[in-house]
Amino acid sequence: MLFKHLYSLTRVPIVLLLTNFPKCLAATTTVTVSGTASHAVPTTLYGQMFESGDGGLYAELLQNRAFQQVTPNTTDALTAWNSVNGALITVIADSKPVSQALPNSLQLTVPSGVNGSVGFSNEGFWGIKVDSSWTYNASLFFHFPTESSFSGILTVGLQTASGNVLASESTEIRGTQTSWAQIAVQLRPKSSAPDTNNVFFVTVDGQKAAGQTINFAMLSLFPPTFKNRSNGMRVDIAETLAEMGPAFFRFPGGNNLGQSTGTRWQWNGTVGSLLDRPGRVGDWGYVNTDGLGLLEYLTFFEDVGMEPIMAVWSGYSLDGDNLPEDELAPYIQQAKDQINFVIGDPATSAPAALRASLGHPEPFTLRFVEVGNEDFFAATTYPYRWRDFVGNLSAEFPQLRYIATTDAWDPILSPTPPSYDVHVYQTPGWFAENSFYYDSFERNGTTYFEGEYAAISTNANDLFGTQSDGRLLWPDMQSSTGEAAFMTGLERNSDIVFAASYAPLLQHVNSTQWTPDLISFEYVPHLSCDSCRSIPCSALMHTQLFSLNVGDEYLPSTLPAANGTLFWTVTRSSSSRDVFIKISNTVETDAEMVFELPFHSVASSGTLQLLHGAQNASNTPEAPNTVIPVTSTISTGKSLHYIAPGFSVSVITVQAQ
Structure with a gap:
């Protein structure tokens, strides 16, 4: 059921693929930076x-909450819903639906001879996180399809799989309620659950409700929200x-x-x-x-x-x-x-x-x-x-x-399009080799949106194959440095490239239809988030480094070699006078660099944010912190000396007037 995108075979731009990377330059790379911006x-x-x-x-925490777009009277229509204590449940096409848009409802029939609580439960999306510090908002609609003399208590709550009730609220319902009515309650757990194997439940007293039929629609459970x-x-x-x-x-x-x-x-x-x-x-x-x-x-x-x-x-x-x-x-x-x-x-x-x-x-x-x-x-x-x-x-x-x-x-x-949306899923090498992709584009008023891009495989001949064929399960430092190299080209060409976004954005590790993704998450019991742990993949981190460290002016500099392994870009904030130097080293060999900064004064120290790891190093659910950015102070000056580690993305920030 949920959560990741299965892309159709997405466009691969018709660009000549270059040969394998050459060896990293042994000599120091000197980069002369202009003090005059070429464009905003x-x-x-x-x-x-x-x-x-x-x-x-x-x-929303309930899966299949309103029985939308399902076939009534089928097992699939009950996805995520389960009977409690022998109750008979089925999804029906209600003769009096709660709305024209929601024609189906969950029909509960309470059999005779059953004692205790009888009803149904929802397992959520791979469980439900129950946190005692939260207040949950629960709601549902109900009606009796046939009027009866029944009067009893309906209970809504959260409980563990073993039946330990963590939160519940009750309200009286009557069999005279043949039109739809809404019940809304707040659930405040008395304790947190030790794991996520919990359910949302709705029950009535089995003995008092024996023989009763009640229809339910649009059930919902929300944790605190952003x-x-x-x-x-x-x-x-x-x-x-x-x-x-x-x-x-x-x-x-x-x-x-x-x-x-x-x-x-x-x-x-x-x-x-x-x-x-x-x-x-x-x-x-x-x-x-x-x-x-x-x-x-x-x-x-x-x-x-x-x-x-x-x-x-x-x-x-x-x-x-x-x-x-x-x-x-x-x-x-x-x-x-x-x-x-x-x-x-x-x-x-x-x-x-x-x-x-x-x-x-x-x-x-x-x-x-x-x-x-x-x-x-x-x-x-x-x-x-x-x-x-x-x-x-x-x-x-x-x-x-x-x-x-x-x-x-x-x-x-x-009419001539003002802008185009460009999509590309390719190898890490392709991204590095095509960091100059936009340099030759005509400056004629047309702008470009890199709406979807990602390094998804190391196999150029079978990009959409399996992991055994080179398809990446998680972003790694090879893919991140290749993407970062390409992003230096986007920044250099930001006079015509007005926007860029990595894709896809989100992946639930229990339901993965496309890899790799920018943010992966899973349900874990010990975190104080709603059943989730975000896995900070290297793609997320280098994307965030680029997003949070960009000026409003592009400063031209000595160009990288189009067929090289070392790529950079320089921007400046016109208000703070911070200069942002971004560097991607796409091979394992360290690269010595000197940036010649033409400003009247340059601070003697600056900040280095470094994302660095082995070629195939990646963050996974089992090892979520294999590669993380490290921030440190770096010596700077008009001649800024720096050694870019192999397979690294570096952001140097320095004040310059």
Whole structure:
């Protein structure tokens, strides 16, 4: 069921692959840095991309909470739900559903002759963390399909697999309740559980309720959330993302825009009451509740201080379905409505008025709209889809910058795209060898978004094979230094590269469909987060080093050798006068360097942040701290001498006037 993205074979740019790395230079590499900036560094340069949410970033703890997109009266419809003490449970198509969007409910029938508590439980996503310092918000809807004289107690709670009740709340229900009613309680555990093998339960007294049938819908359990937002994000993962200092967030995908026309992501199915969200079969093999909807995304962006790069569905799906031009009009209108929900005027726009009614009358920030996703797979139809979508959207929203998702060289699009989204999954060597990828691009006003990139394999002939074929399970220092080398090129070309995001973002180690990933996490019992430990992989750490240590001015310097093994970039903060020198050494041999800094005065000491390890060193659940950045003080000056260790990413920060 949950949480990682299964990508379709993603574009490999048509670039001549160079031969194996040469040996590292034996002589000292001298780098002369200019004191005059060549261009401003975009404020959006480093950010994140995202394509899903259930069981990860979205804080809901119950799996299959509303029986969305399942077939009633089947075993699969009961995924994560189990009978308690002989109760009969099944998922039905309710004749009086809780809402039009949620037609199914869980029907509980209490058999005769059963004593004690009878009901059902939910196992969550690989267990539920129970922490006595937390208050959990639990809720459900119920009704009796047939009126009865029953009056009794319904209990909602958390317990261990062995039956030890850790928290519970009870309320009286009556058989006269034939219309849907909601119960909402707060659960405060009396003690923390020793492990995550815990369940959420709903029970009635078996003896008193014998023969009764009760239907349940939209059950939910939330731990504390990031910024205490209702229906919000999980604290630990949200904080990890925020600590990276992302400038933007690309959403909702990516491939998550839709496997088919019918299962595409639709903004209006993700806003308002959770009862009005039908969910959808996602692209990674499980149902998305869409509890993490458009408003929740936008609120999260505001809370973290990043801006959205928002995609709209443009008539093409992963299953190869291409809509003809004469069928595009309703989908173009849906894209307009999506944008209006984000930035429209409530006085003139119904979607904007909906946003205001949900508590956000002011428009959100939005500057970038991506039209489709990976349309190089549908290059023959993208020209008319791009023309029709952008033509209509830009007429209403001329202030937005529209991003195309085909190759920049084929097909030729009209109107000329202001920006392109480039995706590449390749070997560590490819990334280092192509650090000059953008240097030869024409400076004609077109900008580029490196929307998905990662070193995923050491085997250029079978990039999408298995681990035995070279596919990486976890990022390692070889892949991280290759990616960092490529990122020095992104920074050097940030006059035309305005944004970049590693992909995929999140991976649950119990349900992995794609490797490697930026942030991996698992459930562990002893941490005071909601059943999670984030594993700080080397890719996460070098990405964070780049994101948190970049100036607003790019300082030209002696160029690295295009076919070399040592790469660098220099930026400066115009306000603090900090100079940031980033270095990637992609081989095991240490490299001696001298940076000649042309400033009037340079501090005698600075800060070094060093990520360093053996070629295949990686952080795993068993060894999560194999490679971690180490911060130290370094001697600096107008001639800054530094030895870059083999397989390392270094960031030197020094004050210069």
